[in-house]
Amino acid sequence: MNSRIYTKSVLQLAISAACILAASLQVQAAEIQSLASIRMQTESFIVNYPYQSPYPPRFQIGKLDSRLRLKACPEALNVKFARPDLIAGNTAVRVNCPIKSGWKIHLPVRIDVFEDVLVTAKPLLKGQKIDASSVTFKKQNIARLKNGYYVKNSNFSQLQARRNLSQGTVLTPKNLSPRLMVRSGQQVTLVLDYNGLQIKSTGTAMQSATLGQVVQVRNTQSMRVVEGIVSGEAMVRVSI
Numbered sequence: 001m002n003s004r005i006y007t008k009s010v011l012q013l014a015i016s017a018a019c020i021l022a023a024s025l026q027v028q029a030a031e032i033q034s035l036a037s038i039r040m041q042t043e044s045f046i047v048n049y050p051y052q053s054p055y056p057p058r059f060q061i062g063k064l065d066s067r068l069r070l071k072a073c074p075e076a077l078n079v080k081f082a083r084p085d086l087i088a089g090n091t092a093v094r095v096n097c098p099i100k101s102g103w104k105i106h107l108p109v110r111i112d113v114f115e116d117v118l119v120t121a122k123p124l125l126k127g128q129k130i131d132a133s134s135v136t137f138k139k140q141n142i143a144r145l146k147n148g149y150y151v152k153n154s155n156f157s158q159l160q161a162r163r164n165l166s167q168g169t170v171l172t173p174k175n176l177s178p179r180l181m182v183r184s185g186q187q188v189t190l191v192l193d194y195n196g197l198q199i200k201s202t203g204t205a206m207q208s209a210t211l212g213q214v215v216q217v218r219n220t221q222s223m224r225v226v227e228g229i230v231s232g233e234a235m236v237r238v239s240i
Contacts, residue, residue, distance in 0.1 A: 045079035112141045116139055121136040128161045158210070188234045190236055
């Protein structure tokens with residue numbers, strides 16, 4: 001009988017200890033910020049970031065140290081990019097609890113953002129004009145395009161190949177240059193603006209220039225050298 005009472009007492013003590021331990025763990029859990037909640041709110045921030053892309057981003061969030069013990073935040077976490085100028089590729093987000101005594105951590109992330117960018121539809125030669133027939137669009141990970149790129153609304157009509165380009169090459173400001181609208185020695189049209197009137201004549205360009213550049217032209221009739229601004233193909237506007 002005494003043995004049974006003793007056994008029963010031990011069992012009751014074990015159950016009580018287990019209940020106390022469980023309650024203690026629940027209290028501790030309530031006082032610690034869930035690492036899963038940090039990850040979920042970071043994922044939500046990345047998914048909903050306005051990348052201006054027709055495709056959803058792909059991303060990989062760095063692992064959180066399982067030993068991390070952060071005080072449970074009573075408010076929604078504040079998630080931002082650690083560097084506002086680095087929102088794709090290998091970057092990081094800053095996660096913080098937005099209260100006076102809150103905590104802050106940095107979390108590394110890899111984000112791939114996709115866009116339809118301008119690529120060559122056929123091989124291009126150095127100096128060749130870029131037009132609709134020579135280009136097409138292809139889905140690319142723009143996080144990897146360190147030299148820049150052009151999208152569908154880009155104006156490429158005044159550009160030319162800076163060097164020979166193979167088919168499928170992503171077009172960038174590095175491999176394109178402004179197209180020469182006036183070439184040295186070329187016969188050009190001079191448009192003179194005078195008191196609201198336009199007077200046209202011809203001249204010979206003294207140098208090569210792109211759209212909007214200042215160029216010197218020798219007037220065919222007067223043989224005077226005048227300066228004007230390139231306003232179109234073989235066209236120079238002069239103000240008097």
